[in-house]
Amino acid sequence: MHTVTLIPGDGIGPEITKAVTDIFAAAQVPVTWEEHNAGLTSFEASGELLPQALLDSLDKTRVALKGPLTTPVGKGFRSINITLRQKYNLYQNVRPAQTTPGIKSRYENVDLVLFRENTEGLYSGLEYYDDRLGIADSVSRVTVEGCHKIVRAAFAYADKHGRKKVTLAHKANILKLAGKLMLDAGKEISAEYPHITYEDKIIDNMCMQLVIRPEQFDVVVTTNLFGDILSDLCAGLVGGLGVVVGANVGDDAAIFEAVHGSAPDIAGQGKANPTALLRSALMMLQHLGEKDHATRIEDALNKTLQQPEKLTGDLGGKASTSEFAHTIIDNLA
Known part of the structure; x- marks a missing residue:
């Protein structure tokens, strides 16, 4: 069993994070989540953009899955993403880009x-x-x-x-x-x-x-x-930021993330596409040595992407975030 720090993020972050954790649970992926937030939501709740509890968790787990974070602009705050990359010496930003059947480009x-x-x-x-x-x-x-x-x-x-x-x-x-x-x-x-x-x-x-x-x-x-x-x-x-992987990797730590923004204008409306965060989570599984689990979920995602009526609005469909996630679950072999 792997323990992973989970950072839901701001805006649509909690919605797409839940979609990923639901899919992982259905696929019985051997991951235990330690949830700690950061960003604007955290700042408004506790006055901390990057809480010490989150850093303590990362110090222990050395691996995280992160939703989109918002750093307040024009108020002297340093980017949270840059801070995390430098603190843990995550010197590799790895970004695959691959055309996928079902995603228009x-x-x-x-x-x-x-x-x-x-x-x-x-x-x-x-x-x-x-x-x-x-x-x-x-x-x-x-x-x-x-x-x-x-x-x-x-x-x-x-x-x-x-x-x-x-x-x-x-x-x-x-x-x-x-x-x-x-x-x-x-x-x-x-x-x-x-x-x-x-x-x-x-x-x-x-x-x-x-x-x-x-x-x-x-x-x-x-x-x-x-x-x-x-x-x-x-x-x-290959279709935009909503469908690509993001990984920040060092010699002894790694943070996998959705590279798109927090989209506060659609937060809480069930319109968000969780594909980018899910694909990043699958790269995380590869990193953890869980190749079979990653392949199984990826196959289900790719099958779903070829069902136009089951896609979220940004991909041309009418499904909600949770409906999209449950179609992936239904497609698990």
Whole structure:
């Protein structure tokens, strides 16, 4: 039995979280949940955006499933997601993007995995403001160790999962020093995997190529800000943020999450699609070594996605969140 920290989140978070836990219960997945919330809901209830009880649970379980969180904007609060990633050194943000029968998109045969460095770059939190001159500086700190760790993670994943190519996206033509660190890491580590094709692309060309012919990419690795942008672009190739996986992984801890927003405008209305959080939960099961349970639920989800009348409104159907979840339960083999 695995103990997992469960963070329902804000807005639609509790609804999609219940859908996932209901499916796990029906499938008899060997997971025990320790529920602790964070974000705006937590702040309004207790005055804490990131309660100590949640951190204590994560310190113990080292794995979490997280719904969408809201950090109050313009009030000096630091992003909860960034805080968690840095506290637990979750340096890998892993975002698969794959076309799925039943989910409409403009493309076919997209099957790629993006590795985004998750703790450095422009999200390092190194910002300074000189109110005398009206100048703000945001420092993009990139380290040799950070570049090597994320590139090695991408190659190790490709090797383990039979992927054939790794593409490193960068801006070394302008960012001469920071870009060079990533390119040096790519050159050094790719030599250890001669059976995997390695290439690098400048980030603006990378964006264009993803839109023109996304099926040419397999595993993509890049820095924090570029990865933040590319991950949403890749989600758009396969149906949007409501259907893609999000994982934040370190050497001894991992947080799996829905990467879409909390959608407060539809909260409590039973309209939310739990697919993204469910798929992230299935990646969590893979991480925990529960491959058979993950495959069984994934098969039920894919069967449901090909039943148009059983889908939530964002996918063209009329089902509620709970109805969608119960169709997946009915489709469990």
